[in-house]
Amino acid sequence: MNHTSAQSAPDYQQLAQSIKSWAQELGFARAAISGIDLSHAEAGLSEWLAKGFHGEMDYMARHGLKRARPAELVPGTVSVITIFMPYLAAGQAPDAILADTSKAYISRYALGRDYHKVLRQRLQQLADKISAVAGEYGHRVFVDSAPVLEVEIAKQAGLGWRGKHSLLLNREFGSFYFLGELFTDLPLPADPPLPKEHCGKCTACIEACPTQAIVAPYQVDARRCISYLTIELKGAIPLEFRRAIGNRVYGCDDCQLVCPWNRFAAHSAETDFAIRHGLDDVSLLELFGWTEADFTQKMAGSPIYRIGYAKWLSNLAIGLGNASPSAAIASALLARRHDESELVREHVEWALRNAGYVENE
Missing domain, CATH: 3.40.109 (NADH Oxidase)
Known part of the structure; x- marks a missing residue:
């Protein structure tokens, strides 16, 4: 500079x-x-x-x-x-969506x-x-x-x-x-840090993490974090985390949702952050039914777009494998059992077996 x-x-x-x-x-x-x-x-x-x-x-x-x-x-x-x-x-309350295994x-x-x-x-x-x-x-x-x-x-x-x-x-x-x-490169006067932190003895975030990714206060093992697993990880999600992921198909907010300080979290007035395509309250089956053209069109301009269609489907497959069983879910998974993507095929096969739609060999 x-x-x-x-x-x-x-x-x-x-x-x-x-x-x-x-x-x-x-x-x-x-x-x-x-x-x-x-x-x-x-x-x-x-x-x-x-x-x-x-x-x-x-x-x-x-x-x-x-x-x-x-x-x-x-x-x-x-x-x-x-x-x-x-x-x-x-939008729809996060807790309600997390509690409904048919939703994404x-x-x-x-x-x-x-x-x-x-x-x-x-x-x-x-x-x-x-x-x-x-x-x-x-x-x-x-x-x-x-x-x-x-x-x-x-x-x-x-x-x-x-x-x-x-x-x-x-x-x-x-x-x-x-x-x-x-x-x-401007020598601007610095603001002082806060004199202390305000978490005290609270450990709600640590206890809430579905995969125990917060391995110590202030320390996250990204390899266990659902946000990392569903967004950053390029390959298959490790078996040990798939059930714990539940219906979280893109990211995870559990540690924030339980934080007492987020009781005061204000809604944003920024129109660009308004909910698109009803994504706050949508079924796993609806999203799993999207074609690649649907994904490209609907996710244009969304941070979700960068994970790509195959990763998106494989994340949804895990959600469907964790959902309450239904004939519609079984049919949707079986229809993608021979998907051209190896990543999708692996997660679909796990979902079919985890939910009991096909027998484990």
């Missing part, structure tokens, strides 16, 4: 206040500023990687400690502006349009507003697009504290929101 100052250096204190106001005008709930010293997080990151908790997410290991060193990721960075935007949309549970963040584009565009607008006051300056916008320790950065900026499920918690908004960052 090369910061070319305006004729006179801006009042950075005033600029920081303006940034926070502009962020709210752009639809972000909050903006806060941190420095770039994350050295305190390096040991924990190294240990997490050494244990293999990142699973097949090779990019996490590939970038290593660069995740904790913003100035190595973007040379010249001296300040990070972090924003968050709530995404929870009004989709993580609340994926019910609307893909958040990456929404946040990136707004962050770029924020960057442009800063440029109008500060002149040309070095900056980069990130929304899940680089090795950024975003929770640690947001925590350092005072936007919340890390919950035992490893997500950022905020007293006013809980944890149902997206984070984004603007790395800059």
